Amino acid sequence: MRDANPAQNNQAVHLKDYAPVPVTVTHVDLTFRLDPQATRVLARLTCERRGPGDMVLDGEALRTIRVALDGAEIAPEIEGDRMILRDAPDAFVLETEVEIAPERNTELSGLYISGGMYCTQCEAEGFRRITWMLDRPDVMATYDVRIESDLPVLLSNGDEVAQGVWRDPWPKPTYLFALVAGDLVAEADTFTTSEGREVALNVWVRPGDEGRTSYAMDALKRSMAWDERVYGRAYDLSVFNIVAVDDFNMGAMENKGLNIFNSRYVLASPETATDADYANIERIVAHEYFHNWTGNRITCRDWFQLCLKEGLTVFRDQQFMQDMRSQAVQRIGDVMTLRARQFREDAGPLAHPVRPESFVEINNFYTATVYEKGAEVIGMLRRIVGAEGYDRAVALYFARHDGEACTVEDWLACFEEACDVDLAQFKLWYSQAGTPHVEVRDSFNDGLYRIDMKQVVPPTPGQPDKAPMAIPLAFGLLDTAGNEIRETEVHVMTQAEEHLTFEMAERPVLSMLRGFSGPVMLDHPMEDVDRLRLLAQDTDPFCRWEAGRRLAKERLIAAIGEDVALDADWLDAVAALATDATADPAFRALALALPSEDDLAGSLHEAGVVPDPDAIYAARRHAQMAMAERLSSAIPALRDACATAGQYDPRAEDAGKRALSATLLRLQTFLDGGAAARAAYDAADNMTDRMAAFACLLEAGDESVAARFESDWRHDRLVMDKWFAAQVSHAAPRDAVDVAKRLTAHSLFDPANPNRVRSVLGALTAANPAGFHAPDGRGYRFYADWLLRLDGMNPQLSARLSTAFETWRRYDADRQALISAQLDRIAATDGLSRDLSEMIGRIRG
Ligand code: PHE
Ligand code: ZN
Secondary structure (H helix, E strand, C coil), X not given: CCCCCHHHHCCCEEHHHCCCCCEEEEEEEEEEECCCCCEEEEEEEEEEECCCCCEEEECCCCEXXXXXXXXXECCCEEECCEEEECCCCCEEEEEEEEEECHHHCCCCCEEEEECCEEEEECXXXXXXXXCCECCXXXXXXXXXXXXXXXXXXXXXXXXXXXXXXXXXXXXXXXXXXXXXXXXXXXXXXXXECCCCCEEEEEEEECCCCCCCCHHHHHHHHHHHHHHHHHHCCCCCCCEEXXXXXXCCCCCEECCCCEEEEEHHHXXXXXXXXXXXXXXXXXXXHXXXXXXXXXXXXXXXXXXXXXXXXXXXXXXXXXXXXXXXXXXXXXXXXXXXXXHHHHHHHHCXXXXXXXXXXXXXXXXXXXXXXXXXXXXXXXXXXXXXXXXXXXXXXXXHHHHHHCCCEECHHHHHHHHHHXXXXXXXXXXXXXXXXXXXXXXXXXXXXXXXXXXXXXXXXXXXXXXXCCCCCCEEEEEEEECCCCCEEEXXXXXXXXXXXXXXXXXXXXXXXXXXXXXXXXXXXXXXXCCHHHHHHHHHHCCCHHHHHHHXXXXXXXXXXXXXXXXXXXXXXXXHHHHHHHHXXXXXXHHHHHHHCCCCHHHHHHHHHHCCCCCCHHHHHHHHHHHHHHHHHHHCCCHHHHHHHCCCCCCCCCCHHXXXXXXXXXXXXXXXXXXXXXXXXXXXXXXXXXXXXXXXXXXXXXXXXXXXXXXXXXXXXXXXXXXXXXXXXXXXXXXXXXXXXXXXHHHHCCCCCCCCCHHHHHHHHHHHHHHCHHHHCCCCCHHHHHHHHHHXXXXXXXXXXXXXXXXXXHHXXXXXXXXXXXXXXXXXXXXXXXXXXXXXXXXHHHHHC
C-alpha cells in the first residue's frame, strides 16, 4: 500500500520544470533473495556527478536495512519516498539493502506474485518499489542481476551469464528492468538476425498452458523479420524472452529482452481464443518487440515525452498489421478504435494534449490520446513528408539518438533536417488538445468546382483558445457515374479558412479525408445519392465504409425516439453490400455493423441533443430488425458462403468470413429467436464461432446456455473472462446491473485479477451503456462502490475504470445529478489513492 502522505504525493509535476540529475547512475548491480514475505534486494549503484546539487533517490514501500557509501555505512536522510544524499563525491558506489513483500503487493507495480510466479512491472514508476534508485527515464545504466531462489526458472534482462545471473549490456532506464522467477515451461525457437546474430526465443508459461504459445511465437518471428525489412532494425541480444502472467494491469510490457505479457495476449488455441484474440496477440507481440528500438534503444527523456515511444510504436504496429492482414480493414478498425476511445476522451473533461504539460500520477496518462492520437500524428507526418522522406528522417533519428533519452523536439528535428520542412505549426499537434472540426462545403458553377474548408479546434480544459493546425486532407474526385476523375492528392490545410478550385465539365463527387488522413471530425453534408455512390464505388475503402456509416448514422439518429421506418434506398444499399461476393467479407462485416450506442450518444451530444441511452438502444435494435427483414431470405446462403475449408486457421481471410457469418447470425436471431444460433453453438469447433453464437443466445434470452458454457469451461480462466463479459454485454439493459452484481458475487469472480474485474465492470460500461445508465442510478452506485473497493487494492485499475464517468456531462440533468453524487462520494472518501483522486478531480472538472 502507498504511504499515506497526501501533501507530498498529490503534487503536480510540470514539463517546464524538467532538470537533469546532478548525480547519475551508470551501472546497477542487483542481488535478489526471493521470499514471498521478505525479499531482500541488495543494490550497488555506480554513481557519477554531472553537476552541482543533491542526489535524490526514489523509494516506496521499502524497509531499508542498510545504506553504505564507498563501503562505509551511512545514516541516510529519508523523507517519505525520497532519500537525499548531500555532498556526494564525484564518483562513488552507493550500496543499499532493503526488504519488500511481493506477496502483499496487490497494486501489481514493482515485484509481485501472480499465479505462484514472481514477476515485476516497473513502468512507469514501479522500480522504486523494488529498491532505492533514480527512478526516471533519463538515467540510463547497464545492469548485472543475480537472483537467489530455489525456483527452476530465473529470468532478467539481457544475456544469461549463469543460472539466475543476467547481464544487460545496453544502458536502460529503470522502467525497463524486469525479473521473473517461477516454475515455468517454454516454447523455444531461434531467429537469426540480418546481422548474423543467433537469438534464442522463448515464450514462457505456467505448466498446463504449453500448447497455446505457437501463435505468439510465430508473431514474434514475423515481427523481427518485419522490423529488419521495413525499418532496418535488428535485434541486439542473444535471447528474447516473453512471459505470460495472469495478473497484469495493462496489455504487456517491453522490458529489455524480457517482455512480460498479460496472459490473454499470449495464450491462444482455436478452442479457447477468438479471431479477435489472435489479432490482438499478433499486434501486441509486435508492439512490444518494436519497442526494442523505439522506446528501449532510444527512450524518453521524461514521462511527458511518453508519446515519443508509444505513438511511434503504435504507428509501427499498425503498419505491421496492415502488411500482415488487409490494409483497408486494418485502417478502418484503427479509426474505429480512435473514435471510440480518443475522440471520446478529447471531447470530455479528461482531454489533454498528446504531450501533456503536467500530471499528478503518470499512470493516468497511458491514454488513447498518447497512444492512438500519438500514432495518428506520426501518420500525418509521414503523409506530409512522403514515405521516402519518412524513411530518411527515421534513419537519422536512429543514427543520431541511439542510446539516448529524447524529446519530441529531437524527433521533429530529424524530420526538419532530413526533409527540409518547417514543422513549427505541425508541432501544435503535440500541445493542443481537442479534436479539430473540419467543415467542408463544395459548390459547382459554370465549369468551376470549389471546395471551401474551415477548421475549428474546440476548447478543452485549460486551453480555451486554439490556433489553426496543419491538417493533411487527402481527397479525390469522382464523376457522377462513380469513376475517379482525380486521384488522391493531399492538401495540407494550415489556415482557419481555405478554399480550392478546379475547372471541370460537370459537378464531381468529393471523396474527402481518404484513408482518414488526419484525426479530425469532418462535417461535410452530402446528398444521399452521392453517399450511396461513394459507398458503392469509391476507390478509397475507408471513404466507402465511411459513406455507409454516415448513412446509417443519419438514419439511426432520425429514428431515435421516433420509431420511423427505415428507407428502402438505404436498406437496398445494405443488402447490396452484404451480398456483394466480390468484396472482402471482413469489409462487408464492418460495413454492416451499425455505429455503437456510445458513438451515437456522442454524436447527439455534439449536435446539441441530450442522448437518451434507452432510446438509442431501441433505435439500434429497430434498425437491426429492419436489416434482418430485408436480408432474411439471403442470410442462409450468405452464411453458407462464409464457411471456411478445413481446420480452424486464424489468418485474416478466414477470420473475415467468420466475422461476416457472425454478423449475419446476429441478424438471423432477430427473426428466429435463436434457432440458428443454437445450431451454431452446438456445431462450433472453435471459440470464435462459439462466442458469436453465445452472444446471440444471450440476447435471445436463452435460459440455459450460460450454465452450459460454464460447466464446459469452468477450468479455463481466459475463457471464463469471456463468459463473464458476454453475460453483462448481452443482458437486456434493465437486467444488466443485476447481472453484473450477481457475477461479482460468483465464486470465480476475483477482484485481485484485473482481467476478471474488467470482464464485468468494463463490460457493463463499455458494452451495455443503456444498462449502466439505468435511470434510477443503480448502475452508478454499483460502479462507484466497486471503484472504492478496488482502489484500496489496485489504484491503477480503479483510476482507469473511473474513465467510464468521463462522458457524464452529455446526459440529462437527472442522470448528471446521480453521477455527480457518486463522484462527490468518491472524492470525499478518506485515503483515496493519488491515481483515483486525480482522475475524479479531473472528471468533476
Ligand atoms: N509500455 C507498455 C506498452 O505500451 C504499456 C504499459 C504501461 C505496461 C505501463 C505497463 C505499465 O507496451
Ligand atoms: Zn507501448
